[in-house]
Amino acid sequence: MPAARPRILFVTDLAYPARGRRYGDEDVFLTSRLREEFDLALCHPRDAAALMGAFDAVVVRNSGPVLGYLDAYEEFRARALATGVPVYNPLTGRGDMAGKQYLLDLTDAGMPVVPTVGRPEDLHRLPRADRYVVKPRLGADSHGLRIVSAAEASAPADGDVLVQPYVDFAYEVSFYFVDQDFQYALHAPDPAARWRLEPYRPGPGDLDFARRFVEWNTLAHGIQRVDACRAPGGELLLVELEDLNPYLSLDALDDTTRDAFVAATVASLHRFLGESEGARG
Numbered sequence: 569m570p571a572a573r574p575r576i577l578f579v580t581d582l583a584y585p586a587r588g589r590r591y592g593d594e595d596v597f598l599t600s601r602l603r604e605e606f607d608l609a610l611c612h613p614r615d616a617a618a619l620m621g622a623f624d625a626v627v628v629r630n631s632g633p634v635l636g637y638l639d640a641y642e643e644f645r646a647r648a649l650a651t652g653v654p655v656y657n658p659l660t661g662r663g664d665m666a667g668k669q670y671l672l673d674l675t676d677a678g679m680p681v682v683p684t685v686g687r688p689e690d691l692h693r694l695p696r697a698d699r700y701v702v703k704p705r706l707g708a709d710s711h712g713l714r715i716v717s718a719a720e721a722s723a724p725a726d727g728d729v730l731v732q733p734y735v736d737f738a739y740e741v742s743f744y745f746v747d748q749d750f751q752y753a754l755h756a757p758d759p760a761a762r763w764r765l766e767p768y769r770p771g772p773g774d775l776d777f778a779r780r781f782v783e784w785n786t787l788a789h790g791i792q793r794v795d796a797c798r799a800p801g802g803e804l805l806l807v808e809l810e811d812l813n814p815y816l817s818l819d820a821l822d823d824t825t826r827d828a829f830v831a832a833t834v835a836s837l838h839r840f841l842g843e844s845e846g847a848r849g
Contacts, residue, residue, distance in 0.1 A: 575609075579616045584631075604834075616640070620644070625841055628813050630815055656837060663810065682733070683733060684731070685730070686729075691731060699717060700718060701714070701716075739755050740759065741755035741770075742755070742795050754766065754767060765820045766820070
């Protein structure tokens with residue numbers, strides 16, 4: 569049986585040097601609020617597999633790109649699935665949690681996503697462009713991303729890559745959800761400053777766009793961030809569906825919005841723990 573106050577192992581890399589973001593500050597704030605409801609311990613992602621058995625659940629937050637500790641992450645996933653320790657976000661996500669294959673799947677399904685192919689020799693399937701984005705299929709946080717000419721994009725590549733047309737977008741916008749419920753949106757008015765964010769008031773069409781991907785992902789619990797860009801034609805296109813450890817930019821929110829997000833997360837965790845305990849019997 570879980571303790572009267574559930575015990576949560578909060579996975580974070582407080583020292584990760586994220587460009588334009590402060591992982592440590594965000595997770596120090598968030599854990600300070602979650603401690604009002606839960607007994608918490610913080611650990612580095614490399615330590616999660618060894619420690620998780622002593623807790624009622626694991627919450628994965630700003631743990632950095634898994635490429636930096638892929639062996640430890642695979643051990644963590646395997647142990648969590650084998651032992652049944654609940655992980656939040658649940659490990660069934662179909663977005664970035666499972667790699668970048670979803671960009672190919674959504675492209676093939678005709679969804680509003682930046683068109684993506686999985687091999688340079690498939691470049692002809694993309695809209696014609698002067699420049700292309702080439703990035704590792706298992707990449708994250710812009711690691712390994714290159715903007716190249718058409719000739720370079722069609723050349724044989726080292727490793728498993730994705731190729732996309734370079735979109736000269738007006739701005740990027742992110743939509744944040746807890747348990748499929750919209751919480752807030754932020755946008756970067758300057759395309760050259762991805763993490764200089766301001767509040768964004770989405771219209772009904774914007775929310776319909778974002779919810780379409782959250783519903784596609786079928787995660788009943790957890791925090792998701794839908795990253796999109798405003799294309800030259802005015803439409804939104806999906807850039808990424810962050811469902812493993814999305815940075816939340818809580819420092820860009822006013823107190824009311826930030827408090828509402830924390831309350832939604834606390835309620836979500838309580839529901840998740842209750843359902844997980846029921847499933848485990």
